[in-house]
Each structure stands twice: as C-alpha cells, then as structure tokens.
Amino acid sequence: xxxxxxxxxxxxxxxxxxxxxxxxxxxxxxxxxxxxxxxxxxxxxxxxxxxxxxxxxxxxxxxxxxxxxxxxxxxxxxxxxxxxxxxxxxxxxxxxxxxxxxxxxxxxxxxxxxxxxxxxxxxxxxxxxxxxxxxxxxxxxxxxxxxxxxxxxxxxxxxxxxxxxxxxxxxxxxxxxxxxxxxxxxxxxxxxxxxxxxxxxxxxxxxxxxxxxxxxxxxxxxxxxxxxxxxxxxxxxxxxxxxxxxxxxxxxxxxxxxxxxxxxxxxxxxxxxxxxxxxxxxxxxxxxxxxxxxxxxxxxxxxxxxxxxxxxxxxxxxxxxxxxxxxxxxxxxxxxxxxxxxxxxxxxxxxxxxxxxxxxxxxxxxxxxxxxxxxxxxxxxxxx
Numbered sequence: 506x507x508x509x510x511x512x513x514x515x516x517x518x519x520x521x522x523x524x525x526x527x528x529x530x531x532x533x534x535x536x537x538x539x540x541x542x543x544x545x546x547x548x549x550x551x552x553x554x555x556x557x558x559x560x561x562x563x564x565x566x567x568x569x570x571x572x573x574x575x576x577x578x579x580x581x582x583x584x585x586x587x588x589x590x591x592x593x594x595x596x597x598x599x600x601x602x603x604x605x606x607x608x609x610x611x612x613x614x615x616x617x618x619x620x621x622x623x624x625x626x627x628x629x630x631x632x633x634x635x636x637x638x639x640x641x642x643x644x645x646x647x648x649x650x651x652x653x654x655x656x657x658x659x660x661x662x663x664x665x666x667x668x669x670x671x672x673x674x675x676x677x678x679x680x681x682x683x684x685x686x687x688x689x690x691x692x693x694x695x696x697x698x699x700x701x702x703x704x705x706x707x708x709x710x711x712x713x714x715x716x717x718x719x720x721x722x723x724x725x726x727x728x729x730x731x732x733x734x735x736x737x738x739x740x741x742x743x744x745x746x747x748x749x750x751x752x753x754x755x756x757x758x759x760x761x762x763x764x765x766x767x768x769x770x771x772x773x774x775x776x777x778x779x780x781x782x783x784x785x786x787x788x789x790x791x792x793x794x795x796x797x798x799x800x801x802x803x804x805x806x807x808x809x810x811x812x813x814x815x816x817x818x819x820x821x822x823x824x825x826x827x828x829x830x831x832x833x834x835x836x837x838x839x840x841x842x843x844x845x846x847x848x849x850x851x852x853x854x855x856x857x858x859x860x861x862x863x864x865x866x867x868x869x870x871x872x873x874x875x876x877x878x879x880x881x882x883x884x885x886x887x888x889x
Contacts, residue, residue, distance in 0.1 A: 515575070515691055516760045523571035533569040539752045550669045560738045564746040566714035568753050569721075575690040577704050578710070578723035580730025582737050583749055587686065587706030588614050589742035591721030592622075595651075595704060597672030597736045598680060599753065604648040606679075608635040609860055610658040613853040616861050628724070632860045633655055636796055638673060645677045654700075655684040656693075656785070657800070658850040659744040660812050663786040664796025667803055671699025674836030674877050686710070686839075691763045696725045707744075709839030710809075713755040713762055729816040748795075762841065762874060764882040769880060770872040774811050774879050782821075782888045784866070810838060811870045812848075815888070819865035823847050826868060831875060832882035843880055845887075 512518055522863055526533050535645040540562070543555045555561050564758070565583050572581030593620070601603070609632045619630045620692050621638065633644035652674045653753060656665040669682060674681040682702045683695035689710040695703050705711060707719030722728045737743060744752070767790070774788035789800035790807030800807060815821050825845075826834050832845035836852050848863045856862050 520757050523567035537746050538563045558871045565749040566633045568749040576723040577615035577729045583744035584720040586741045587720035590722050603650040604629040605650045606644045610663050612659045613855040617855040636663050638669045649679045651680045657687040664800045666799045667698040707752045712752045715840035717751040765874040766804040770809045777813050785814040787884045809872045814866045815870045822866045828887040841874050843873035
C-alpha cells in the first residue's frame, strides 16, 4: 500500500510507511475497512489479494507494512494482543521436545504462557540471566530452538547485549527473539543488531494512548514471515481494523512521545536516587546501572520505564502506589499518562514462587509526558 523507502529517517517513515493516500478520495489517512468479506472477480479472482478479513484486511496491511519498515524487517504481522503474537510465534517455531531459554526477568504474561500453556504440549524451557552471555550459552541445549530476550526487561529494567546473544544463538542453530516493547523501534532496532524476530505489545508505546490492545511480530527472514503468516491465518488472533487504525495513528507521534518519555524518566530516576526512602533505582540511563554502557550503545535513549525499591518492604511500596495522584494506579504502560503499580501484586503476580519472582518492595513507573514538575512533586508526596 505504500513505498516504505520514502525516507531513511524514522520520523518520516513512521508517518508515511503503509499510509498511502486513499485512491478513491485522496484521504491522507488509511480508511478503517470494517468489513469481513470481499467481492471477488470471479471464482478465485481476489481483488487486491483480499478475500476474508481474518486472512488479510487493508487497514491491517497498512499497519503491518508500517511495522516492518520501522523495525527494518521483511515482514510485519499484527495480532489481537502481544500474547497472541507470542503464542503464534511459539507454535510456529516449536514442536514437542524443543527447548527455549527465557530470561530471569520478564513480563508475567510471557512467563505464564511458557509455564502454564506451552509446557503442556511438551516444550521445555529454562531460565537464564540474559544480561550475562555466558549464562545464556550455558543454558542452551542441543534441543534449544529459541532464545527469548526482553531488553529493557520488565520490571527490573535489565539490559541484554543483543549483538552478543545473536551470535550465541546463531552458533547454536537457534532463533533470537527480542521483546522490544519497552524500547519501541524508535529507541532500538533489534533486527539490525542480529536478532531474528521482534515482538511487540502494540498496546504500549506504539499505540501510546491507553485506548487499544494489540501485538506484533516483525522478522528479518521472508520465509519465516510467510510461515508465521500461515499460522496467523490458521489460528486467527488477528488485529481488528479499528485496532490497527488506532495503532497506526499512535505510531505517527511515536518519536516525539518517546523523546518526552525519556526526558521525563531521566529526571524522575535522578530525583529518586536522591530520595532518603528509596533504596535502589533501576533505570538504564543512570551511569551506575550495570547495563548502562550496553544500553547507550544499542539504544537511542533510555525510555520511559523506571522501577525503584523503597525502605519498609512490601507494605511501604503498596502505600506509595496508593498515595500517588498524578501517577494513576494501574497495570500496563507506555501511554501518554503516567502510571504506577506494584508488580508483585499486579502485573507479575503470576511469577510468584518462581525464579522470576520480583522484589516485594518494588514499585514500577511508566513515566508519561505530563509536566515534569508535576510528576516529581507527586512522587515526593507519595514517598513522604
């Protein structure tokens, strides 16, 4: 639907890739094709390649072309949620008896998918600290088909050297999967660093306004993209046209939003390091963060997510969440509004008792694009 090579500059690609003016009216925004089926030009004569909207829909096609262009991939696929994208990927890549290395810090829903769903049909998994290439190498077995990475990770903001792990995975004959949700393609492009597959929850920074749920896969290999597309159609958890349109709208402002998210988060993290009640701040933009140098090498800036630990344990962390006013108490992340949550009781309750269990005194922030003075003041009063 578009010429994705209109520019090499991210901001221009974000606005134009997949967004060709409507040929009938000249509308500069792709229409919402709220349609289930399409008139065919004779039996088997598909008009523009469309027959049924589970298989393909023009609004979703526009989003998928946009995603591929932003990540520098050969094929993009849009799903009903991030977990739907992950499920399709795992069932495409894996067979019973295969093995996956997963990170020791990851989204609770991803862990639940491995521990409670995928494992039931014979897929094995083991946990490794993906910030340590040697630990990942040691975790790989002859049955390993994929190495799964989040960087920055959720919720401890760990950093993984994508280029180093891509080499390790390649030597083992495994695919490197990178969940790029926290960074977005504006801040980090894993395929350019050697990854095979990028995963997104489009619900987060890509949509950016807390009004849509979606997921995506972007791949470097065309053949793998075709295989994933087959499974996407066969399994059916596709993004609807309205959801695809909302994500496309959000992506147009991704660059300017991520700049503001990162600027605000940096100031929030720096304030928290000076606060007497904060015992630890987790933000890759801080020089003392163990992954700071790698993050600076593979990211444009450090993103809008900040986690911190407080003195007084779990109850004190919960009280900080409850006292916030500008920061909204809620799950998810990546919207224009700032959110605060207690991972142990909320987004990461599913990892309790596992190797991925998060500290009880941890608070996670999704720093929005509000005025920074209001955000700093709110956190100070919540901590006092």
